[in-house]
Amino acid sequence: MRIASLVIALLLIASPLAAQTQSYDKKKAQRTLKQSKCFNCHSVTREKDGPSFQSVSEKYKDHPDARHVLFDHLTKSPTITVKGKEEAHTSFKTSDTAEINNVVEWILSN
Numbered sequence: 001m002r003i004a005s006l007v008i009a010l011l012l013i014a015s016p017l018a019a020q021t022q023s024y025d026k027k028k029a030q031r032t033l034k035q036s037k038c039f040n041c042h043s044v045t046r047e048k049d050g051p052s053f054q055s056v057s058e059k060y061k062d063h064p065d066a067r068h069v070l071f072d073h074l075t076k077s078p079t080i081t082v083k084g085k086e087e088a089h090t091s092f093k094t095s096d097t098a099e100i101n102n103v104v105e106w107i108l109s110n
């Protein structure tokens, strides 16, 4: 009986922790980024025409509303400057909110 309650207590403690570390699917995020050709201008570690995802993650590290700001940036095609020319930022080819949120979580994890 005592062991049973101990097991239940451990499960209750462990499950939210497990959920937290599973907040994104890296493979799926990279597939979404490839499909939308994001890697033409971005890399994880290197500055290309766009900032590296590591520097984006660093920039938003202490931002309380990072997820909303990035979601908007990636779905509303804001005007940006690429090679000195103004153009609309490339949005995702998908409009699947869960898929986009997965990418946002992964970008912030870098």
Ligand code: HEC
Pocket: 033, 036, 037, 038, 039, 040, 041, 042, 049, 050, 051, 056, 059, 069, 070, 073, 074, 080, 081, 082, 089, 090, 091, 092, 093, 103, 107
């Ligand atoms: C034609 C080049 C180009 C493509 C394609 C592109 N980006 Fe960007 N991206 C940029 C540039 C340039 C910036 C910097 C904009 C600025 O800070 O004004 C940027 C900024 C960003 C940022 C940071 C926004 C911020 O608030 O700091 C993220 C995240 C991002 N891009 C993700 C993506 C994703 C995801 C895709 C694919 C759907 C994508 N980009 C496709 C050029 C591109």
